[in-house]
Amino acid sequence: QVQLVQSGSELKKPGASVKVSCKASGYTFTSYAMNWVRQAPGQGLEWMGWINTNTGNPTYAQGFTGRFVFSLDTSVSTAYLQISSLKAEDTAVYYCARAETTWTTVTTLGVKESDYWGQGTLVTVSS
Amino acid sequence: DIQLTQSPSFLSASVGDRVTITCRASQGISSYLAWYQQKPGKAPKLLIYAASTLQSGVPSRFSGSGSGTEFTLTISSLQPEDFATYYCQQLNSYSFGGGTKVEIK
Numbered sequence: 001q002v003q004l005v006q007s008g009s010e011l012k013k014p015g016a017s018v019k020v021s022c023k024a025s026g027y028t029f030t031s032y033a034m035n036w037v038r039q040a041p042g043q044g045l046e047w048m049g050w051i052n053t054n055t056g057n058p059t060y061a062q063g064f065t066g067r068f069v070f071s072l073d074t075s076v077s078t079a080y081l082q083i084s085s086l087k088a089e090d091t092a093v094y095y096c097a098r099a100e101t102t103w104t105t106v107t108t109l110g111v112k113e114s115d116y117w118g119q120g121t122l123v124t125v126s127s
Numbered sequence: 128d129i130q131l132t133q134s135p136s137f138l139s140a141s142v143g144d145r146v147t148i149t150c151r152a153s154q155g156i157s158s159y160l161a162w163y164q165q166k167p168g169k170a171p172k173l174l175i176y177a178a179s180t181l182q183s184g185v186p187s188r189f190s191g192s193g194s195g196t197e198f199t200l201t202i203s204s205l206q207p208e209d210f211a212t213y214y215c216q217q218l219n220s221y222s223f224g225g226g227t228k229v230e231i232k
Binding site for chain 2: 044046105
């Protein structure tokens with residue numbers, strides 16, 4: 001069965017970095033893209049972007065450029081989210097979520113709805 | 128960017144009630160809309176995609192409709208396990224609606 005298992009909770013100081021992992025199993029890792037979604041405490045869902053697991057090409061949503069990096073290790077079917085220069089407002093649960101890719105135009109590849117989600121990783125930034 | 132507005136943001140209902148949640152897009156998105164259910168402390172779960180297609184394993188009391196800028200999620204007879212927060216997501220630029228929390232009356 002499809003599973004996305006994320007790494008455990010993290011407590012970091014402002015200015016530090018964190019790397020969240022998302023290990024996939026039960027399907028061919030490179031056949032689906034990986035989305036990343038943020039949920040601040042008591043707030044709604046915020047799409048951060050996605051990574052093409054075939055090419056490693058990331059796409060970042062507005063507000064998630066610069067300090068946020070998506071990466072892969074296809075040899076272990078794992079996607080990563082790294083956040084640098086952490087701020088208090090980065091405190092949130094971060095989810096990975098699998099999605100099929102789709103051609104949205106003749107030249108633009110996008111993603112469909114997220115059908116499987118990881119359990120979430122709480123990142124707390126506090127001095 | 129496309130904005131999604133969900134209404135209501137909070138809904139109080141009883142078991143057996145018919146519940147309808149609306150999601151309005153700031154511009155037309157055809158049928159590129161999904162609905163998710165999230166329970167406290169859990170990851171979201173896909174309910175509906177392509178505006179009206181029920182995800183495998185989701186009970187048939189859930190249904191979705193709409194296209195263009197106005198969409199609805201309907202629960203025909205609310206069950207105890209349906210008390211949760213519901214989100215829509217548009218698949219053009221991927222933003223989510225603000226959520227609708229369904230609580231027990």
